[in-house]
Amino acid sequence: MPIGSITRGTTGTNRLRRIDRWIAQLPAVRHSSAPLVVDLGYGASATTTLELHQRLGRVRAETEVIGIEIDPARVKLASASVKPGVSFRLGGFEVPLPPGRLATVIRALNVLRQYDESAVLDAWKIMVSRLEPGGVLVEGTCNEVGRVASWVDVTAEGPQTLTISLRLADLEKPSIVAERLPKVLIHRNVPGEKIHTFLLDLDRHWQLNSPLSVYGPSQRWIATAQGLASDGWPVLGTRSRWKLGELTVAWEAIAPNGFAW
Secondary structure: OOOOOOOOOOOOOOOHHHHHHHHHOOHHHHHOOOOOOEOOOOOOOOOOHHHHHHHOOOOOOOOOEEEEEOHHHHHHHHHOOOEOEEEEEEOOOOOOOOOOOOOEEEEEOOHHHHHOHHHHHHHHHHHOOOEEEEEEEEEEEEEEOOOEEEEEEEEEEEEEEEEEOOOOOOOOOHHHHHOOOOOHEEEEEEEEHHHHHHHHHHHHHHHHOOHHHHHHHHHHHHHHHHHHHHHOOEEEOOOHOOOOOEEEEHHHHHOOOOOOO
């Protein structure tokens, strides 16, 4: 039996483009001999699965994408969109795959958001068990139009990083992402938790670098990332990622109090 519960199924064109862009640059995708990527919980239509295949195909033409949904009606509807390299099947966190295959990447966006926080760790571990060596689970949340997003990269060794990705134009405060943190963090944005301190510092550096807005929001964001790094936050990546509105930080810097893999 599929593991999990039927969720709302909200989806939309280009909603997950920021996450797709992230997945496309992952070493797991770039170096896999035959990339198999799962879109877990794709929702009421096949849109996000088809977009994921199209975007990854620009990097690795041989990429196969499987959309997995726990709602049989959604699987039946999406099956009309099957094409070379794209298929759909019924399932949940157990991630049913073809015999002998493991996933290179599992993308699970806006799925665990609708569960209790207590369910996150078990779901992560089940999904990670379906990854090939070096594979990555990308799990997180975004808003309805995909302009505010955050996700955690999880491997067999546990969570590795938190990435936030924002539309910088007209951005007032980056802590707007607090509303779209992954389930494991969304209730931890309170004094005493590391994610709370991180978001305060993120807002502070964004404000300190406001004069750079005359050169464009990307320059302001790059300076914000550099400022956080100077303060000792383990900020990862380079200017090429920061200018996209992304910022990645090592998991241990923002992990919830008491978290253990």
